[in-house]
């Protein structure tokens with residue numbers, strides 16, 4: 001039992017535990033990256049949950065949902081105050097699995113995962129209070145550029161894996177922009193905390 005999963009309710013907890021166990025098993029088996037579900041760690045899930053509870057964004061967008069592990073964490077928090085989560089996933093079978101996991105967790109009224117390129121789906125959305133970027137690391141700049149105009153002033157963009165992976169180009173790109181304030185959090189795999197200016 002992973003302590004962070006105790007934050008979830010009785011319906012969501014078994015789904016989170018199962019997906020985390022699958023992620024661990026795939027990593028231990030040495031499966032190639034593209035075959036793994038590549039979930040965030042449980043502490044990162046709890047971080048997303050706590051951040052959403054604190055900021056209470058009405059509309060949350062996730063770029064790269066895989067089978068929905070982090071989507072469940074975001075949705076658990078959003079449900080507490082009536083927020084809504086839109087996830088996005090390039091691979092149709094993963095998006096389908098994510099929506100099935102949201103149903104199992106009792107969160108399908110709060111969150112949905114759309115199939116397609118997150119950059120294109122961003123164009124369908126507006127007034128985003130929080131964006132979580134967790135797709136391919138060499139695509140972060142394109143995804144950020146696609147979504148930033150759809151984020152509210154003061155909105156938060158979180159990006160995972162900025163310490164575990166070489167994200168130098170993305171981090172420099174963010175620091176050259178005058179419309180955001182950005183800091184790197186050395187937490188778990190590294191989370192970039194980027195706030196859009198008012």
Ligand SMILES: C[S@@+](CC[C@H](N)C(=O)[O-])C[C@H]1O[C@@H](n2cnc3c(N)ncnc32)[C@H](O)[C@@H]1O
Nearest residue numbers: 038039040064066069070089090117118134135
């Ligand atoms: C690191 S995994 C996401 C893990 C997920 N956030 C979680 O913690 O459960 C990255 C996922 O992004 C998807 N992906 C890659 N490029 C994408 C894009 N341009 N738009 C949407 N999804 C993308 C991949 O297929 C993969 O399933």
